[in-house]
Amino acid sequence: MSLLQQADLVSVPPSRQAIRQRVRQLRQQLTASEQSQAASQLAEQVLNQAAVIAKQHVAVYLANDAELATGPLIQALWQAGKNVYLPVLHPFCPGYLLFIHYQNHTELKPNRFGIPEPRLNCANLMPVAGLDIIFTPLVAFDAKGNRLGMGGGFYDRTLSQLPANSPCQVIGLAHNCQQVDQIPTESWDVPLQQLITPAKYFDFRNL
Ligand SMILES: Nc1nc2c(c(=O)[nH]1)N(C=O)[C@@H](CNc1ccc(C(=O)N[C@@H](CCC(=O)O)C(=O)O)cc1)CN2
Numbered sequence: 662m663s664l665l666q667q668a669d670l671v672s673v674p675p676s677r678q679a680i681r682q683r684v685r686q687l688r689q690q691l692t693a694s695e696q697s698q699a700a701s702q703l704a705e706q707v708l709n710q711a712a713v714i715a716k717q718h719v720a721v722y723l724a725n726d727a728e729l730a731t732g733p734l735i736q737a738l739w740q741a742g743k744n745v746y747l748p749v750l751h752p753f754c755p756g757y758l759l760f761i762h763y764q765n766h767t768e769l770k771p772n773r774f775g776i777p778e779p780r781l782n783c784a785n786l787m788p789v790a791g792l793d794i795i796f797t798p799l800v801a802f803d804a805k806g807n808r809l810g811m812g813g814g815f816y817d818r819t820l821s822q823l824p825a826n827s828p829c830q831v832i833g834l835a836h837n838c839q840q841v842d843q844i845p846t847e848s849w850d851v852p853l854q855q856l857i858t859p860a861k862y863f864d865f866r867n868l
């Protein structure tokens with residue numbers, strides 16, 4: 662075995678920042694047709710899950726940075742009669758998200774990251790604990806359900822508000838190429854219970 666190979670065996674696992682950079686680059690290389698096929702497959706996968714069928718209040722996101730697109734999923738959820746909510750950056754509690762009811766006619770405005778979000782309106786606000794499912798975006802995940810996001814801690818902070826015995830299910834959505842061997846975790850990370858890619862359903866509970 663060469664010295665180079667030996668060095669490889671003891672090499673430190675990639676850092677969170679290195680994983681972010683590599684996986685963001687990988688998903689940005691998906692073609693427009695791969696993206697749109699993935700988005701349609703996702704909608705089909707999600708609507709077939711027992712975990713989703715009986716649920717009413719579902720938080721989704723609008724894709725940014727080559728994330729798995731949710732257009733077809735949102736249409737399918739609406740068609741199935743579900744209430745759909747989108748994350749909005751909290752105006753007074755920095756780093757937290759609020760969830761706002763999203764309907765066909767809802768006006769959207771880009772937030773400071775350029776991601777479209779509904780206007781804040783108390784009448785359309787759903788408390789986190791009132792959601793049945795929160796579909797989260799993410800940059801990378803591993804086989805244990807660890808989740809790495811864009812680095813703002815928005816979902817980690819917001820999900821940490823859920824009571825320990827909450828029936829709300831936290832389900833990651835990602836392209837297949839976003840799975841990595843191992844994510845180095847931090848104390849504040851909120852792991853995923855389930856994750857859906859266009860090809861596969863992962864259940865990380867009772868691992
Ligand atoms: N689609 C989607 N919506 C979401 C999230 C997300 O990850 N995806 N978020 C999940 O938390 C929140 C927003 N968090 C974000 C954090 C960083 C960047 C981002 O693009 N960062 C740039 C630097 C931009 C800047 O500093 O102005 C970068 O890292 O290149 C985007 C969203 C709420 N909504």
Ligand SMILES: Nc1ncnc2c1ncn2[C@@H]1O[C@H](COP(=O)(O)OP(=O)(O)OP(=O)(O)O)[C@@H](O)[C@H]1O
Pocket residue numbers: 798799808809810811812813814815816817818819821847849850
């Ligand atoms: N529950 C929390 N309370 C306070 N700070 C937090 C909490 N969760 C995360 N943070 C802070 O947020 C910052 C970013 O966290 P991290 O890199 O894990 O975000 P991320 O998972 O990539 O992003 P996101 O959750 O928005 O998708 C960290 O500096 C961390 O200290």
